[in-house]
Amino acid sequence: MAQINENYLKLAAGYLFPEIGRRVNAFAQANPEKRVIRMGIGDVTQPLTPAVIKAFHEGVEEMAHPATFKGYGPELGYAFLRTVIAEKAFASRGAHVSPDDIFISDGSKCDTGNIQEIFGSNSRIAICDPVYPVYADTTVMSGKTGNMMGNGYYDGIIYMPCTAENHFIPELPDEVPDLIFLCYPNNPTGTVATKDELKKWVDYALEHKSVILFDAAYEAFIRDPEIPHSIYEIENAEKVAIEFRSLSKTAGFTGTRLAYTIIPSALMGYDSQGNAIPVKKLWDRRHSTKFNGVSYPVQKAAAAVFSEEGQKETQAVIDYYMENAAIIKKSLTTLGYEVYGGENAPYIWTGTPGGMKSWEFFDLLLTRANVVGTPGSGFGPAGEGYFRFSAFADRENVLEAMERIKTV
Numbered sequence: 001m002a003q004i005n006e007n008y009l010k011l012a013a014g015y016l017f018p019e020i021g022r023r024v025n026a027f028a029q030a031n032p033e034k035r036v037i038r039m040g041i042g043d044v045t046q047p048l049t050p051a052v053i054k055a056f057h058e059g060v061e062e063m064a065h066p067a068t069f070k071g072y073g074p075e076l077g078y079a080f081l082r083t084v085i086a087e088k089a090f091a092s093r094g095a096h097v098s099p100d101d102i103f104i105s106d107g108s109k110c111d112t113g114n115i116q117e118i119f120g121s122n123s124r125i126a127i128c129d130p131v132y133p134v135y136a137d138t139t140v141m142s143g144k145t146g147n148m149m150g151n152g153y154y155d156g157i158i159y160m161p162c163t164a165e166n167h168f169i170p171e172l173p174d175e176v177p178d179l180i181f182l183c184y185p186n187n188p189t190g191t192v193a194t195k196d197e198l199k200k201w202v203d204y205a206l207e208h209k210s211v212i213l214f215d216a217a218y219e220a221f222i223r224d225p226e227i228p229h230s231i232y233e234i235e236n237a238e239k240v241a242i243e244f245r246s247l248s249k250t251a252g253f254t255g256t257r258l259a260y261t262i263i264p265s266a267l268m269g270y271d272s273q274g275n276a277i278p279v280k281k282l283w284d285r286r287h288s289t290k291f292n293g294v295s296y297p298v299q300k301a302a303a304a305v306f307s308e309e310g311q312k313e314t315q316a317v318i319d320y321y322m323e324n325a326a327i328i329k330k331s332l333t334t335l336g337y338e339v340y341g342g343e344n345a346p347y348i349w350t351g352t353p354g355g356m357k358s359w360e361f362f363d364l365l366l367t368r369a370n371v372v373g374t375p376g377s378g379f380g381p382a383g384e385g386y387f388r389f390s391a392f393a394d395r396e397n398v399l400e401a402m403e404r405i406k407t408v
């Protein structure tokens with residue numbers, strides 16, 4: 001008899017985005033004459049830039065000829081890509097990352113989920129609340145939790161509330177975690193962490209031999225020169241932190257797929273006897289056993305993101321989204337909403353008017369303004385009473401959505 005992994009049955013039904021889709025479709029069917037503007041799901045709207053497309057085409061063309069055709073590539077990624085990443089994404093910011101510590105993959109979603117596999121099944125996990133749902137759900141799937149409790153928390157996860165009171169930066173938890181998920185610039189709150197705040201976490205992890213899982217998917221949206229883009233800008237972080245990067249939001253690769261994860265050689269985990277073991281070795285083993293690499297043309301296209309032309313073009317697209325963010329932030333502030341984020345991240349996090357529940361405000365906005373956002377409570381209990389607007393939209397739609405919201 002095939003027994004299922006019962007951890008999956010613990011997962012709370014109805015992932016956030018399907019529920020949004022269900023409500024939007026029901027509304028659209030009942031009101032076919034209304035044009036709904038979607039500012040909910042965090043997916044990019046602008047195409048790949050010309051330099052990236054050119055390299056992508058060249059990569060495809062190489063696959064067409066015997067002399068340049070490529071079969072399986074290196075499991076960990078082509079050296080040409082790892083080298084350019086080390087130089088352009090890290091060295092240029094004073095963060096030393098060796099190309100040998102960079103693992104190319106097809107997504108940070110999978111990497112942030114799969115990483116738990118190389119740590120002990122008794123590991124205690126700390127996550128922020130609200131949070132990118134992947135961290136909690138994959139912790140549940142891997143059997144490190146009990147059931148969901150009445151307060152919306154899974155038994156066994158250490159939750160760190162992030163609210164306006166602590167400026168959306170969690171306090172050090174009372175109970176010491178083995179693994180700590182941090183995401184800055186943050187999805188969903190759009191807030192950032194300063195060097196001092198990250199240093200506090202690095203020192204804590206050093207003291208407790210914990211590992212920080214740092215998701216930097218939105219680093220390219222940082223405008224403030226004082227805000228770190230990488231956790232490796234913090235001294236000693238290479239001993240305690242894994243960093244996840246993705247070209248999804250940065251360069252419009254959500255449908256093309258390329259991400260990279262850094263596991264420094266100096267990062268140690270411990271066996272049951274307390275012996276230090278380099279974590280990188282385990283991920284290397286896992287990656288080369290379960291993954292066969294990202295396609296060659298995609299890696300060519302990714303390398304072009306880091307070329308001079310690619311950087312310029314990509315920056316222009318990011319500027320476009322960040323102008324959207326500024327428009328949204330200004331409009332909502334003028335209307336009297338409590339507004340956070342949107343300055344160094346493509347997300348704007350607002351308090352709902354009059355203390356309304358997040359889903360209540362979702363329905364109101366959908367029916368009155370035909371605008372779709374994301375209910376904060378979908379990201380965790382501490383997100384209740386908040387709402388997320390995404391700056392990934394066409395300018396026209398942003399402007400019209402902000403006009404319509406005035407009437408809500």
Ligand SMILES: *Cc1c(COP(=O)(O)O)cnc(C)c1O
Binds near residue numbers: 258
């Ligand atoms: C979008 C996003 C990612 C990127 O995931 P990919 O699988 O690389 O597309 C990672 N982390 C967060 C928090 C995100 O919002």
